[in-house]
Amino acid sequence: MLRPWCLLLLLLTSLSATAETLRVVIDQHDYYPHYRVDAGQSATGLGPELLRRFAEHEGYQLSFLPLPIKRVYHQLRADPSIDLAYPDNPDWALPLKQGLPLYYSRHSLPVLDGTLVNSSRLGLGEAAIRLLGLVRGFTPEAWQAQLARGQLQLVEASDLKALIQMLQRGRIDAIYANPEVVRQRLQQMGLAADSVRLDPALPKLVTRYHLSSSQRGDLLERFDRFLDEQPQLLPTLQRHYGIAE
Numbered sequence: 001m002l003r004p005w006c007l008l009l010l011l012l013t014s015l016s017a018t019a020e021t022l023r024v025v026i027d028q029h030d031y032y033p034h035y036r037v038d039a040g041q042s043a044t045g046l047g048p049e050l051l052r053r054f055a056e057h058e059g060y061q062l063s064f065l066p067l068p069i070k071r072v073y074h075q076l077r078a079d080p081s082i083d084l085a086y087p088d089n090p091d092w093a094l095p096l097k098q099g100l101p102l103y104y105s106r107h108s109l110p111v112l113d114g115t116l117v118n119s120s121r122l123g124l125g126e127a128a129i130r131l132l133g134l135v136r137g138f139t140p141e142a143w144q145a146q147l148a149r150g151q152l153q154l155v156e157a158s159d160l161k162a163l164i165q166m167l168q169r170g171r172i173d174a175i176y177a178n179p180e181v182v183r184q185r186l187q188q189m190g191l192a193a194d195s196v197r198l199d200p201a202l203p204k205l206v207t208r209y210h211l212s213s214s215q216r217g218d219l220l221e222r223f224d225r226f227l228d229e230q231p232q233l234l235p236t237l238q239r240h241y242g243i244a245e
Contacts, residue, residue: 021061022219024051024084025075028066029135029159031181033241034111034209035087037066046109046241047086047209053233054226069137073097076214083216087209092139105211105220107227109234112244113142114204116175116182118167119197126202131155133163133172140176142203160185164196174202180243 026043030036035045043064055062065082067075073096076082090104121128129152134140136156146152155172157163164185166172175182179198186193198204211223227234238245 088212108208115202133175142205
């Protein structure tokens with residue numbers, strides 16, 4: 001006869017084996033502490049941890065598929081087995097989304113994107129920014145009006161490390177990114193945390209990281225309800241990862 005604890009173990013093993021796996025496409029860039037996909041497809045950072053908490057609460061398993069931003073929406077069109085995308089925003093990559101029905105979570109993570117310069121160039125104003133560095137595939141929301149007027153040009157790079165190096169060498173005038181991510185990258189590169197700084201006088205904007213789906217609106221409703229029921233979870237994770245609330 002099986003002992004009660006053996007029966008419980010068998011039950012838990014069976015439930016784990018049959019749990020539905022949610023497939024999540026995620027931006028492949030290293031944007032820690034917000035998100036990062038390491039070798040072996042292990043996703044870390046605030047966003048992935050929040051999704052794991054949700055999945056555990058709902059009885060799902062998670063599988064992350066890291067992709068370049070420009071391929072995310074192609075994948076959503078081509079692969080009906082993709083359940084969710086993170087991060088996303090209704091205002092991002094509009095040409096790539098044409099004709100693709102997308103639903104967005106009501107809850108989102110506020111994220112400051114701003115203009116960072118070498119500390120020696122603080123306070124020079126917009127006129128000093130002619131070449132703006134940006135991670136490839138990102139949207140410089142706070143600079144849209146200036147770009148439309150032809151006031152500056154975008155210079156894209158594959159990652160923030162390359163942009164920081166370009167800034168140091170004078171090949172670009174500024175970087176448009178999240179200051180917390182830039183600070184993390186400076187530390188990894190062995191550079192002083194204040195060598196590249198947010199210029200408060202230059203364009204900045206609080207964007208929002210949503211969860212999106214092309215076909216699983218039901219999951220987004222459950223995600224929103226999950227956060228409604230746990231209002232302290234997101235602030236707790238923000239503090240844990242050193243992200244401004």
